[in-house]
Amino acid sequence: MRLKIDGKEFCVSILPDKKGYKVRVGNRQIETSHSSPQFRVGRQKHTAEVKKKADNTFNVSIDQDNYSVEILDKEKESSRSIKAPMQGTVIEIDVKEGQAVQKGQTIIKLISMKMENEIKAERDCRIREIKVRNRQTVAKGEVLIELEKP
Numbered sequence: 001m002r003l004k005i006d007g008k009e010f011c012v013s014i015l016p017d018k019k020g021y022k023v024r025v026g027n028r029q030i031e032t033s034h035s036s037p038q039f040r041v042g043r044q045k046h047t048a049e050v051k052k053k054a055d056n057t058f059n060v061s062i063d064q065d066n067y068s069v070e071i072l073d074k075e076k077e078s079s080r081s082i083k084a085p086m087q088g089t090v091i092e093i094d095v096k097e098g099q100a101v102q103k104g105q106t107i108i109k110l111i112s113m114k115m116e117n118e119i120k121a122e123r124d125c126r127i128r129e130i131k132v133r134n135r136q137t138v139a140k141g142e143v144l145i146e147l148e149k150p
């Protein structure tokens with residue numbers, strides 16, 4: 001998504017993690033926790049507080065510094081992951097975690113009812129996490145691969 005922070009625009013990705021969220025702003029990654037207002041940037045801990053002002057506007061306080069944050073746009077939820085379009089078996093994974101892929105590139109192949117199905121990237125992106133392995137049976141709608149912006 002794109003954010004405007006004190007008048008400057010930034011591209012930000014927010015991805016759920018087992019412990020909280022991984023937030024990437026440019027080349028920097030921030031790790032948050034569900035149970036604490038604290039987060040890490042590298043090895044340094046910070047404390048944040050967020051208050052909603054209006055529909056897409058928030059006041060964010062980080063270590064006593066205050067920022068006005070506006071959400072300019074959001075990525076579609078469906079573009080953050082690749083889900084199995086049908087029940088089947090993974091027969092080939094054509095990508096690796098961290099790899100950049102282009103729109104239309106084959107990412108994974110499933111076999112279902114003796115038919116091979118290629119699943120392709122809907123946009124340019126980067127592979128964040130591969131959730132399945134070869135020969136694994138998957139259900140319709142199961143998340144196969146998590147994506148992020150390139």
